[in-house]
Amino acid sequence: AVLARIDEVEGDVQAYLTVTRDEALAQAKAVDEKIARGEEIAFLEGIPGAIKDNICTKGVKTTCASRILQKFVPPYDATVVQKLAAQNPVVLGKTNLDEFAMGGSTENSAFHPTHNPWNTDCVPGGSSGGSAAAVAAGTAVWALGSDTGGSIRQPASFCGVVGMKPTYGRVSRYGLVAYASSLDQIGPITKDVTDCANILNIIAGRDEMDSTSIDSVVPDYTKSLVQDVKGLKIGLPKEYFVKGMDPEVEGAVKAAVKQLEALGAEVVEISLPNTDYAISTYYLIAPAEAATNLARYDGVSYGERAEDAADLVEMMTKTRSQYLGEEVKRRIMIGNYALSAGYYDAYYLKALKVRRLVKEDYDKAFKEVDVIICPAAPSVAYKIGEKIDNPLEMYLQDACTVPLNLAGLPGISVPCGYNKDKMPIGMQIIGKALDEETLIRVAYTYE
Numbered sequence: 001a002v003l004a005r006i007d008e009v010e011g012d013v014q015a016y017l018t019v020t021r022d023e024a025l026a027q028a029k030a031v032d033e034k035i036a037r038g039e040e041i042a043f044l045e046g047i048p049g050a051i052k053d054n055i056c057t058k059g060v061k062t063t064c065a066s067r068i069l070q071k072f073v074p075p076y077d078a079t080v081v082q083k084l085a086a087q088n089p090v091v092l093g094k095t096n097l098d099e100f101a102m103g104g105s106t107e108n109s110a111f112h113p114t115h116n117p118w119n120t121d122c123v124p125g126g127s128s129g130g131s132a133a134a135v136a137a138g139t140a141v142w143a144l145g146s147d148t149g150g151s152i153r154q155p156a157s158f159c160g161v162v163g164m165k166p167t168y169g170r171v172s173r174y175g176l177v178a179y180a181s182s183l184d185q186i187g188p189i190t191k192d193v194t195d196c197a198n199i200l201n202i203i204a205g206r207d208e209m210d211s212t213s214i215d216s217v218v219p220d221y222t223k224s225l226v227q228d229v230k231g232l233k234i235g236l237p238k239e240y241f242v243k244g245m246d247p248e249v250e251g252a253v254k255a256a257v258k259q260l261e262a263l264g265a266e267v268v269e270i271s272l273p274n275t276d277y278a279i280s281t282y283y284l285i286a287p288a289e290a291a292t293n294l295a296r297y298d299g300v301s302y303g304e305r306a307e308d309a310a311d312l313v314e315m316m317t318k319t320r321s322q323y324l325g326e327e328v329k330r331r332i333m334i335g336n337y338a339l340s341a342g343y344y345d346a347y348y349l350k351a352l353k354v355r356r357l358v359k360e361d362y363d364k365a366f367k368e369v370d371v372i373i374c375p376a377a378p379s380v381a382y383k384i385g386e387k388i389d390n391p392l393e394m395y396l397q398d399a400c401t402v403p404l405n406l407a408g409l410p411g412i413s414v415p416c417g418y419n420k421d422k423m424p425i426g427m428q429i430i431g432k433a434l435d436e437e438t439l440i441r442v443a444y445t446y447e
């Protein structure tokens with residue numbers, strides 16, 4: 001049925017870069033036969049889902065939506081893919097993204113943009129726009145995304161689905177193609193909070209292949225699927241409800257918070273005073289780490305290599321010039337600039353200090369409240385092409401999502417209504433480190 005749905009709408013939505021149709025059908029048939037034989041099946045067995053194309057899948061192309069990796073077939077599975085495989089779900093294919101997850105609209109894919117299923121003239125958000133659009137369009141039942149500065153939560157919000165960025169280290173990054181290693185995290189994009197809890201149950205946990213993964217017991221997240229927010233303290237950060245925020249988005253999020261209040265939660269205004277600096281901080285740290293991580297695409301170890309180079313340096317220069325996209329090059333240049341001698345202290349080191357201040361704002365707030373609620377994005381999905389020529393305006397769109405990546409905290413986006421044009425709006429719930437349980441409880445109660 002899902003493959004039929006792909007035939008029906010994928011031409012308009014274009015959520016996928018690769019559909020592994022034959023493998024998916026064979027897998028589904030095998031599960032059918034197992035059921036016919038009366039054998040027991042695993043929880044996720046046979047349930048079709050999709051994986052963002054920056055997560056390595058053994059034997060299946062993993063391009064990061066970049067021409068430099070257009071033929072790259074990983075020899076191994078990411079840990080999350082291995083963990084899912086133990087449940088034998090049907091994997092339908094790999095979803096589109098902004099090249100190397102750099103962007104917020106999926107327009108930076110080197111291959112094609114993805115269209116928002118609610119209005120195909122609009123972007124699906126990004127960078128996990130393919131995953132969010134697939135779940136929204138019914139061309140996948142669940143999907144994995146990655147979130148460095150909002151890439152799960154913002155597309156979930158734009159496409160009217162649920163998306164969670166777990167605590168940094170809750171889910172292994174082994175096999176996730178690195179963008180900014182101190183910020184990247186894999187998480188689920190699903191139709192509802194129940195599915196989110198179920199996928200998180202499978203992918204969470206310590207992995208010895210990722211030394212930054214946290215060694216702490218993984219609770220059963222489905223136990224948090226309870227409708228109860230009585231006595232819970234919700235903080236509304238005043239810095240997020242400021243000018244620049246679409247009034248319809250603000251209205252929908254505030255109405256959702258009112259509903260939680262009616263269900264017994266206590267709502268207080270809080271302040272996260274360094275919020276204003278989060279964008280500048282993120283757009284130094286993320287490019288700095290990206291510049292370092294992407295140094296490996298040199299035409300030698302991975303991917304494409306330019307022809308006709310006279311020597312090694314020319315080969316590397318030509319390869320990177322020809323096969324990397326504009327936004328990726330921009331970030332590599334910003335990152336290398338911020339890291340270079342003479343500028344390091346003024347930019348990169350300063351950014352690290354401000355990162356600490358942003359984190360301390362949250363530490364202080366969480367002494368007083370259990371969760372923080374704000375919009376997942378300052379607007380609803382905008383038109384394809386509307387912002388792509390203005391990188392700075394694009395970066396400002398990330399104001400609601402990047403602060404918690406800097407602090408390593410978990411956040412979830414849940415649909416909380418529509419604007420007058422029937423475009424979905426997402427409410428973001430932010431929690432304490434490793435407290436995904438409370439996020440799930442609040443999101444589930446609201447949903």
Ligand code: GLN
Nearest residue numbers: 101103104148149150151
């Ligand atoms: N939009 C942000 C960026 O361009 C976040 C991307 C992400 O989370 N991967 O960096």
